[in-house]
Amino acid sequence: MTGPQPRPTVAAIPAYVAGKPPRPREGLTVFKLSSNENPYPPLPGVVEAATEAAARMNRYPDMGSSELYDALAARLEVPREHLALATGSVALIYQLVQAFCEPGDEVVYAWRSFEAYPIAVTAAAATSVRVPVLADGRHDLDAMAAAVTDRTRVVLVCTPNNPTGPAVTQAELDAFLAKVPPHVLVVVDEAYVEFVRSSDPIDGIATYRSHDNVLLTRTFSKAYGLAGFRVGYAVGPEPVATALRAVSLPFGVSSVAQAAAVASLAAEEALLERVAALVAERERLVAGLREVGWDVPEAQGNFVWFELGDRTADFAVVADELGIVVRPFAGEGARVSIGEPEANDRVVELARRFPR
Numbered sequence: 001m002t003g004p005q006p007r008p009t010v011a012a013i014p015a016y017v018a019g020k021p022p023r024p025r026e027g028l029t030v031f032k033l034s035s036n037e038n039p040y041p042p043l044p045g046v047v048e049a050a051t052e053a054a055a056r057m058n059r060y061p062d063m064g065s066s067e068l069y070d071a072l073a074a075r076l077e078v079p080r081e082h083l084a085l086a087t088g089s090v091a092l093i094y095q096l097v098q099a100f101c102e103p104g105d106e107v108v109y110a111w112r113s114f115e116a117y118p119i120a121v122t123a124a125a126a127t128s129v130r131v132p133v134l135a136d137g138r139h140d141l142d143a144m145a146a147a148v149t150d151r152t153r154v155v156l157v158c159t160p161n162n163p164t165g166p167a168v169t170q171a172e173l174d175a176f177l178a179k180v181p182p183h184v185l186v187v188v189d190e191a192y193v194e195f196v197r198s199s200d201p202i203d204g205i206a207t208y209r210s211h212d213n214v215l216l217t218r219t220f221s222k223a224y225g226l227a228g229f230r231v232g233y234a235v236g237p238e239p240v241a242t243a244l245r246a247v248s249l250p251f252g253v254s255s256v257a258q259a260a261a262v263a264s265l266a267a268e269e270a271l272l273e274r275v276a277a278l279v280a281e282r283e284r285l286v287a288g289l290r291e292v293g294w295d296v297p298e299a300q301g302n303f304v305w306f307e308l309g310d311r312t313a314d315f316a317v318v319a320d321e322l323g324i325v326v327r328p329f330a331g332e333g334a335r336v337s338i339g340e341p342e343a344n345d346r347v348v349e350l351a352r353r354f355p356r
């Protein structure tokens, strides 16, 4: 063959299937519930801050993102050297595989979980070790600990797990961490942490403080509603955070994104109100689903999971007829985000039409 050839692993990278945009429909408001986005408009002060930053678009962003690092360090009460910002928390997953894995090194994660994991691992020519989630959608942390070998560099713990919904408890995480050797970086992907209301929630900050091998990843895309601006951050031991910053894309977090994230952090009160409203809608939806016979797995994020097997595609078609866009995972099930109350009512109607 002539012409440039990418590394063979590139051909093996699975495609990321993004949530479909809504198809406009005559006389029907269509709700996009396919990407776990926040249905609210930006938090107070965010549009103003972003607009002001946009006016300086001829200049590169502050490469050190100083204001945002300072604001996050103050909010989380951690040294700024323990933080690493990135272009969405998905970029952090790429960066940590790049920083910690040689080709062939192993990354252990639950499956099904966040679809970017196998993409990031394959892109770095590392090896995915997938441990099936339990029947109730929870991580099988015993099996994940048992899957760790001398080649394991990273374990990804997604809590709440996208797309199945349950959260790992602090007791479960502690027991898991006690079994994992210190050379393994345990990444707790907390993209949905703000929505967790479990009886034994993880205290991520306390956990990373007491372990040299624990890193948290979080995002401004979900609770903070800044998905379009792409800002995520990691909190972890200084050497790990330093490594993540070393492999980051220079100027990756735009000026607009930095300004919007700083303004969002300042709008804590409104944030908490919105999160509380979304959690209340989640509980209302889960109760409504139960009434029509769908006992979905414990939903601790801003989404619910329908295990549908080969009925998944039909479910998505009926959803579309009802004016809601869901995220089907072919042959497995569908993930549906918590949206506006009217959208959530339609999800109950959808479930009614699909007896379990």
Ligand code: PMP
Pocket: 035, 036, 087, 088, 089, 090, 091, 114, 158, 161, 162, 189, 191, 218, 219, 220, 221, 227, 230, 231, 232
């Ligand atoms: N982790 C999990 C578990 C997610 O579901 C997502 C978004 N779908 C991300 C990370 C990435 O979010 P972002 O890149 O927007 O910060």
